[in-house]
Amino acid sequence: MSAPLLVFDDVTYSYPGVEEPALSDVAVEIQPGEFCLLAGLSGHGKSSFLRAACGLVPHFHGGRFAGRVTLAGLDTREHGPSRLGAYAGVLFQDPETQLVMSTVRAELALALESRGHGSTAVARGVEEVALALGIDALLDRSTHQLSGGEKQRVALGAALAGRPRLVLLDEPTSQLDPVAGDELIGLLRRLNQEWETTIVLAEHRLERCLAAADRVIALEHGRVGCDSDPQAFLAWAEKRAPALQTPAAKLFTHAGLHPAPAGVRQARKALRAHGLLTEEHGLPEIAGPAAPRRTRRRDRPKAALELRGAWHELRDGPAILRGVNLRVAPGESVALMGRNGAGKSTLLRHAAGLLQPTRGDVERAGRVALLLQNPGDYLIHEWVFEEAPPEALAAAGLAAMSQRNPRDLSGGERQRLALAIVSGSGEPPAVLALDEPTRGMDRAAKALLAEELRTRSAGGQAVIVATHDPEFAAACADRAVLMADGRVIADGTSAELLSGGWYFATETARILSGAGGALLPEEGAELLRRQAQQTRDGGAAAPEAEIAPGAAR
Amino acid sequence: MRSTALFYRRMPSPLHATRAGVGALWAAAMSLATLLLDQPLALLALLAAVLGGGAGAGVGRPLARTIRTAAIVWLPIVVVNVLVSRDGLTVFARLGDLGPFGQGNLTLEAVVFGLVIALKVMLLILITTLASLAVDPDETLRIVRRLSFRSALTASLATRMIPVLAADAQRFAEAQRTRPDGAPHGVRARLALMRAVVGGSLDRAMDVAATLEVRGFAGARRAPRLPRPWSRHDVAFLASAAAIAALAIAGRVSDAASFRAYPEVHAPVSPATIVLCAGLLAAALLPFADRRGVEV
Numbered sequence: 001m002s003a004p005l006l007v008f009d010d011v012t013y014s015y016p017g018v019e020e021p022a023l024s025d026v027a028v029e030i031q032p033g034e035f036c037l038l039a040g041l042s043g044h045g046k047s048s049f050l051r052a053a054c055g056l057v058p059h060f061h062g063g064r065f066a067g068r069v070t071l072a073g074l075d076t077r078e079h080g081p082s083r084l085g086a087y088a089g090v091l092f093q094d095p096e097t098q099l100v101m102s103t104v105r106a107e108l109a110l111a112l113e114s115r116g117h118g119s120t121a122v123a124r125g126v127e128e129v130a131l132a133l134g135i136d137a138l139l140d141r142s143t144h145q146l147s148g149g150e151k152q153r154v155a156l157g158a159a160l161a162g163r164p165r166l167v168l169l170d171e172p173t174s175q176l177d178p179v180a181g182d183e184l185i186g187l188l189r190r191l192n193q194e195w196e197t198t199i200v201l202a203e204h205r206l207e208r209c210l211a212a213a214d215r216v217i218a219l220e221h222g223r224v225g226c227d228s229d230p231q232a233f234l235a236w237a238e239k240r241a242p243a244l245q246t247p248a249a250k251l252f253t254h255a256g257l258h259p260a261p262a263g264v265r266q267a268r269k270a271l272r273a274h275g276l277l278t279e280e281h282g283l284p285e286i287a288g289p290a291a292p293r294r295t296r297r298r299d300r301p302k303a304a305l306e307l308r309g310a311w312h313e314l315r316d317g318p319a320i321l322r323g324v325n326l327r328v329a330p331g332e333s334v335a336l337m338g339r340n341g342a343g344k345s346t347l348l349r350h351a352a353g354l355l356q357p358t359r360g361d362v363e364r365a366g367r368v369a370l371l372l373q374n375p376g377d378y379l380i381h382e383w384v385f386e387e388a389p390p391e392a393l394a395a396a397g398l399a400a401m402s403q404r405n406p407r408d409l410s411g412g413e414r415q416r417l418a419l420a421i422v423s424g425s426g427e428p429p430a431v432l433a434l435d436e437p438t439r440g441m442d443r444a445a446k447a448l449l450a451e452e453l454r455t456r457s458a459g460g461q462a463v464i465v466a467t468h469d470p471e472f473a474a475a476c477a478d479r480a481v482l483m484a485d486g487r488v489i490a491d492g493t494s495a496e497l498l499s500g501g502w503y504f505a506t507e508t509a510r511i512l513s514g515a516g517g518a519l520l521p522e523e524g525a526e527l528l529r530r531q532a533q534q535t536r537d538g539g540a541a542a543p544e545a546e547i548a549p550g551a552a553r
Numbered sequence: 554m555r556s557t558a559l560f561y562r563r564m565p566s567p568l569h570a571t572r573a574g575v576g577a578l579w580a581a582a583m584s585l586a587t588l589l590l591d592q593p594l595a596l597l598a599l600l601a602a603v604l605g606g607g608a609g610a611g612v613g614r615p616l617a618r619t620i621r622t623a624a625i626v627w628l629p630i631v632v633v634n635v636l637v638s639r640d641g642l643t644v645f646a647r648l649g650d651l652g653p654f655g656q657g658n659l660t661l662e663a664v665v666f667g668l669v670i671a672l673k674v675m676l677l678i679l680i681t682t683l684a685s686l687a688v689d690p691d692e693t694l695r696i697v698r699r700l701s702f703r704s705a706l707t708a709s710l711a712t713r714m715i716p717v718l719a720a721d722a723q724r725f726a727e728a729q730r731t732r733p734d735g736a737p738h739g740v741r742a743r744l745a746l747m748r749a750v751v752g753g754s755l756d757r758a759m760d761v762a763a764t765l766e767v768r769g770f771a772g773a774r775r776a777p778r779l780p781r782p783w784s785r786h787d788v789a790f791l792a793s794a795a796a797i798a799a800l801a802i803a804g805r806v807s808d809a810a811s812f813r814a815y816p817e818v819h820a821p822v823s824p825a826t827i828v829l830c831a832g833l834l835a836a837a838l839l840p841f842a843d844r845r846g847v848e849v
Contacts, residue, residue: 054767081763082771090767096717097760100710100768102561106691113698114769119777142562144716158768352731370731377728380737380749407752424733 003073004029005087005166005198006053011067013048013057022048024222026067030200032165035192035212038202039233039244040219041442042411046202049219050168053200054088055081072165086115088166089159093174093440095151099143104135104154107143111161129157133187148340149180156187166198167191173208174440177339177468178503185209204442205469207246207507210234211263218244234260243444247471247507247521254525267511276531277512302365304330304430304462305351309360312346312486320346322486323360328431328464330365333457335473335494336466337504338483344466345373347483348433351464366430373436375418379406387417389425396420412445419452431462438472450475470498470506474519480504494519560716561690566610567840568683570847571786573692575794579840580684582794586801586833587676592810593665593820596672598830602837603679609841612686619682620675627671634667635659640815641666666814699778710761718754725750786847789840796836804829 008028014021023045030036038046051057055076058065069076072087092098101107108126117125130136135153138146146154152172159167169188173181189212191197203209210216216233218226218241226236237244238253238260245253248267249260257274261267271277305328312321321343328334336344349355350362352370372378381387385402393399396416401409406417415437423429432453438446446469453476457463467473473480473494480497482490482504490497495517499509508524518524563569568576586599607616641660648657698705729736729746737746804810809825 051763056763056766060763060766080771081766082769085767085769088767090764092760092764094760097757098764100761100765102691103563103689106695111768113777117777119780122777140563142560144560145562162769354727354730367733369733372724372728372731374724374728376753377725378732380725380729380742380745382745422731422733426733429733 002032005032005072006030006200007068007070008049008052009068009070011052011065011069013052013063013065013067015048015061015063018063021222023052026219026222026224028217028224028227030166030198032198033192033196035189035199035214036201037206037209037213037216037230038200038219039206039216039237040202040225041241041243041444042204042440045219045222047170048222049217050090050170050200050202052076053166053168054090055079055084056090082114085111085164086162087164088168089156089162089164091152091156091159091167091169091172093171095148095155095175098155098158099151102142102144103139104130104141104143104146104157105139107154108139108157108161111158115162117162125161125163129161132191133157133160147180149176149183152176152180152184153187156184160191160197164197166200169199169201169203171202171204171440173203173205178470179339181205181208181468182503185212188212204440205471206244207248207263207471210246211265213262230262231259234262243442243447248511250521251508251511251524251528254521255528256525257528264507264510271511271528275535276528301329303327303363304332304365305368305464306363307347307350307357307360308363310347310350310357310362311359312343312350312355313358320486321350321357324486324488326481326488326491328462330430330462331457331460332479333453333463333477334465335477335480335498336464336483337468337470337473337480337497342483343486344483345435346486348435348464348466351431351433364430367427368431368433369422369424369429371415371419371422371432371434371437373439375411375415376407378418378421379414381406384409384417388420391425392420392423393417395423395425411441412448415441415445415449428459428461431464432456434463434465436466436468438467438469446472447475453477470504470509471520474498474506493517561686561688563689564611564687565844565847566687567786567843567847568606568610568687568790569689570784571688571790571840572781572784573689574696575787575790576688577684577693579790579794579797580680580688582797582801583680583837584677586797586804587673587680589801589805590810591669591673591812592804592826592829593669593672593812594822594826594830595804595810595833596669596676598833599676599837600672600679602834603676603683605834605838606841607679607683607686609838610683610687612683615686616679616682619679623675623678626678627675630671630674631664631667634670635663638663638666642816662814662816662818665818669812669814710765714757714761717757721753721757722750725753784846785843786840789843793836793840797833800829800832800836 008026011023011026012021013023026049038049040046048057051061052069053071059080071084074084076084099107101110105126108129109122112122112125130139133153133156135157138150138154143154173184176184185208188199188201192199201209210230213230216226216228216230217224218233225240226233228236234245234249238249248263252258252260261270268277307324307326310321310324311319313319324347336347338344346355348370350357352368379387382405384393384398384404384406387406393402396419398413398417398420401413406414409417437449450472453463453465465476477494480492480494481488482497498505498519499514499517506519508521509519512518512524512527516527518527583599583603590596604613604616607613638660641662643661644658645661646659648659651657694705694708725746807825809823809829811821813819
């Protein structure tokens with residue numbers, strides 16, 4: 001066995017001015033060529049782990065550091081991030097702060113030039129990394145003209161330009177749509193398999209990358225809770241950290257099937273082996289929940305929000321919205337989906353009156369509260385009590401925190417505070433619109449937010465959420481609207497829309513081929529149990545699956 | 554929601570396709586001509602050349618916007634010159650005795666001289682704008698980086714961060730507009746907003762600094778010279794720059810561009826002046842006519 005590439009030797013680290021350690025007694029060895037997934041809830045040490053691996057901790061951040069980290073044999077206490085950068089490329093969450101030059105070519109060349117490579121090596125390095133990542137067509141583009149996905153690829157290219165042996169990635173897909181996210185994970189897989197680049201990837205949506213990983217390190221309160229292969233990790237998560245379970249694993253847990261699968265392909269293979277999935281069509285036709293019948297126009301209640309033929313045309317530029325018709329009834333919850341640049345955010349801005357359509361019109365039954373992508377943009381005061389009225393803080397469960405600085409709140413708390421700010425304390429808004437509210441959120445925080453939105457729509461508020469996360473859309477919305485190129489291209493119940501695709505579908509729906517419109521693991525498990533029951537009642541050969549007694553919920 | 558700020562964008566034009574060093578040299582030659590020549594007709598020829606060049610580079614619209622914006626500079630120049638100049642013989646308005654400032658006589662010569670100075674300032678602004686829109690800043694700074702890596706990288710970072718920080722400020726302002734009672738009013742609220750924006754910028758600066766650290770900025774060395782074959786556009790703009798500089802110097806030392814505002818306006822238009830103006834226009838605009846190999 002070759003020498004480990006990255007070694008954490010009983011590392012304990014605390015940020016300056018913070019008593020509680022971000023990392024506690026972390027002891028890990030990562031071998032060359034491994035694809036390692038870093039799992040854990042927000043604030044449990046994933047980013048600190050990555051920053052310690054590349055030397056930013058302690059050199060850049062300061063703080064108290066005990067133990068030792070060695071990268072390619074270099075002790076990070078003796079060598080700074082600049083020196084270590086020759087061995088480790090780093091990709092952070094926000095692509096905007098990782099592009100420092102004006103053109104893509106200059107961006108890719110910078111790391112090589114900084115390290116004193118000659119002109120031939122720079123030119124060759126830029127060309128090769130651009131070809132490897134499929135960004136050669138972007139080389140002469142300005143960096144501020146790129147889409148989010150393109151920016152993230154270029155930032156990855158800049159990290160890889162020096163051909164580092166290790167790549168550290170901190171939630172690189174959190175700002176990408178499902179297509180761009182899958183492309184990025186595919187790229188990492190290729191880097192790992194074809195060039196044996198060691199990958200350490202911190203990610204909340206484990207279902208995206210678990211199948212590609214050799215190993216999962218789960219951090220709990222800065223300690224290593226689990227360090228094993230994906231299968232063993234899922235078994236550990238089922239018992240110790242259900243919030244880290246993937247939807248596929250949850251589906252199997254709820255259906256009483258074991259072992260939990262690492263991805264869609266493995267899950268389908270297991271279900272086939274258990275006789276619960278036929279070869280050609282997936283699950284046999286089982287009636288799912290009936291789609292709500294469309295009401296006649298004159299029977300429809302007054303809309304909470306209605307866009308009629310709304311266009312948003314830029315002067316000297318393209319049309320961002322193209323004749324959008326959308327009607328949202330009071331108490332309805334709608335998920336707005338589509339790729340980056342499809343027009344979702346613009347539509348929400350029109351709904352809230354921040355923009356006026358260049359053609360068409362928007363009608364609102366009352367106030368539209370809009371929560372934009374970054375809750376931090378709302379927080380301008382020094383105290384929480386200055387940000388929102390006491391009643392709104394109490395309603396958001398933040399009354400006890402009113403004497404704290406908003407910037408000291410956790411991500412979830414900041415979002416609740418921003419929600420309290422836009423909701424206000426008087427008459428509740430007729431419509432609550434949220435733009436990408438789950439960016440960088442862990443599964444537990446997403447579940448809480450979905451519950452909050454369900455409560456609001458049950459109380460009569462129309463809720464409209466732009467999201468890239470099909471699991472969150474399924475959890476919080478009854479209806480889904482798919483946008484592309486400024487148009488609504490599909491509009492139906494969540495069960496219809498999120499069950500029949502590759503990208504805009506939940507993992508449960510992809511495993512079950514959309515059978516019965518089951519989107520969430522609980523619904524899928526119910527479907528599987530009924531299927532197993534039918535098989536037994538029909539006198540067919542008993543499935544090999546062990547459906548655990550009492551597993552039904 | 555599209556930014557209207559003036560930033561470099563790669564476009565299919567001969568000037569964009571030219572290496573940054575030559576592009577900058579061409580802009581420098583145009584500036585030299587502006588500084589050396591005072592003849593209004595020659596300056597108007599240069600103005601036509603810059604605007605024509607802007608149109609040829611596909612940035613005519615932002616240049617036209619610049620003329621409007623620059624009015625806050627050139628208009629006061631004319632007005633102040635008319636008010637303070639005591640030279641000139643052709644009085645068109647008398648403001649009477651202004652005490653310690655003497656007689657307030659406004660002269661035609663002061664107006665003309667003010668207009669010439671304003672035109673020169675305007676031209677310098679337009680040439681700088683055209684260069685910033687069409688000459689790759691990274692490549693320009695790369696040349697500087699060979700002399701001082703860190704200063705050039707800092708400048709490059711500043712260039713890149715301006716649109717990013719502008720977008721941040723726009724986002725903050727937009728978020729405040731979504732409050733139920735609208736954006737906060739009053740000095741205190743505005744100060745709080747400004748503090749938040751600055752705080753956000755500092756956070757962002759920290760992230761960028763971390764990125765630079767892991768890219769090896771701390772141990773940065775001198776940037777290598779990147780060999781690049783001379784394109785037809787490099788040659789054309791270099792020749793154009795040389796011709797413009799030569800014409801400007803010739804115009805200055807000869808009578809072709811003679812001009813005097815005081816005591817009376819003297820701006821003869823001789824055949825040599827016409828040749829000079831036509832030469833400047835042709836030298837500046839001909840490189841834009843060849844559009845082979847300009848595709849982005």
